[in-house]
Amino acid sequence: MSFPSAPEWIEALEAAATEVVSHGGGSDLPEFEAGDAAAPGGGAFISLMGPGHSVRLGVVGSTPALKRLAAMLTQEEPADDELKDATCELANVLAGNVRKLLSARVPELTLGLPVYSTQAPALERYQVARSALKLPDLSAELWVMMPKAAVG
Amino acid sequence: MKILIVDDSKVTRKFIGRCIRQAGLGAHDIEEAENGLEALKRVAELAPDLVVTDWNMPHMTGIDFLHQLRSSGSQVNVGFITSEGTDVMRHQAKEGGARFFITKPFTPESVRDALQQVLP
Numbered sequence: 001m002s003f004p005s006a007p008e009w010i011e012a013l014e015a016a017a018t019e020v021v022s023h024g025g026g027s028d029l030p031e032f033e034a035g036d037a038a039a040p041g042g043g044a045f046i047s048l049m050g051p052g053h054s055v056r057l058g059v060v061g062s063t064p065a066l067k068r069l070a071a072m073l074t075q076e077e078p079a080d081d082e083l084k085d086a087t088c089e090l091a092n093v094l095a096g097n098v099r100k101l102l103s104a105r106v107p108e109l110t111l112g113l114p115v116y117s118t119q120a121p122a123l124e125r126y127q128v129a130r131s132a133l134k135l136p137d138l139s140a141e142l143w144v145m146m147p148k149a150a151v152g
Numbered sequence: 153m154k155i156l157i158v159d160d161s162k163v164t165r166k167f168i169g170r171c172i173r174q175a176g177l178g179a180h181d182i183e184e185a186e187n188g189l190e191a192l193k194r195v196a197e198l199a200p201d202l203v204v205t206d207w208n209m210p211h212m213t214g215i216d217f218l219h220q221l222r223s224s225g226s227q228v229n230v231g232f233i234t235s236e237g238t239d240v241m242r243h244q245a246k247e248g249g250a251r252f253f254i255t256k257p258f259t260p261e262s263v264r265d266a267l268q269q270v271l272p
Contacts, residue, residue, distance in 0.1 A: 019257070020257055023257040023259070024257075070163070072257070073164075073167070073256065073257050074163055074164065074166070074167040075167070075260075076167075078163050082162065082163050085161055085162050085163050086161075086163045088161065089161040089163060089164050092161070092208060092235045092256075093235040093256045093257055095235065096208070096234065096235025096236040096237065096255070096256065097235070097255075099236055099238065100236065100237050100238055100255075103238045103239070103240075107238075107240070111208050111235075111236060113160075113208070113209075113210060
């Protein structure tokens with residue numbers, strides 16, 4: 001089977017984010033729209049490696065947005081000094097759920113370790129797809145970064 | 153009861169510890185390790201009754217940690233709480249002797265249900 005396309009990765013990432021938000025117990029489920037060109041803040045990125053291909057998934061947002069999303073995992077907002085750790089765990093959970101969603105399509109996927117960044121990574125070598133996650137008073141972005149050589 | 157929580161995320165270790173305390177299954181001494189290598193040492197030192205471990209960690213995966221534990225002769229109860237939950241991984245965990253397999257995101261209730269199966 002072929003490696004999933006960027007829109008397919010985004011679709012799986014949106015489904016994983018919806019699972020996290022619904023797990024968080026709020027009454028609202030997220031809506032998604034095309035992401036903005038400007039990076040809205042820091043975030044965490046994690047690689048998924050398959051045979052001959054790889055993709056990086058990210059969750060990016062303002063500090064309050066990332067704290068609220070992370071709190072949906074752990075039922076309490078992380079402290080300032082826990083933001084990096086909590087955001088990396090959020091990326092890890094999203095990627096783990098994406099992996100499960102796509103495991104029939106790409107069974108050999110393996111997860112890397114999440115990395116937090118206060119700035120957008122260099123994007124020249126990537127095709128980037130973004131989805132803006134919208135909840136009341138919360139906006140964050142889900143990123144899919146595919147090496148251009150792999151996009152073909 | 154001594155319970156060792158192994159996860160490279162401190163906030164997740166804290167949350168798992170909170171879930172265990174909220175489970176209402178009696179008092180537990182909860183210890184932590186942030187990766188499999190550290191956990192192997194901690195198991196030797198502490199002789200815990202249960203190890204709750206992540207899968208995707210630096211230095212050593214959770215399943216490699218479980219295999220090394222068994223190779224060392226330890227028969228401690230082990231359960232996974234992990235972001236990855238493919239059928240293959242569940243099968244590997246079961247084959248390795250894991251007692252439960254919880255995927256993230258998880259709730260205190262899912263931790264309580266798993267502990268009830270393992271703890272006397």
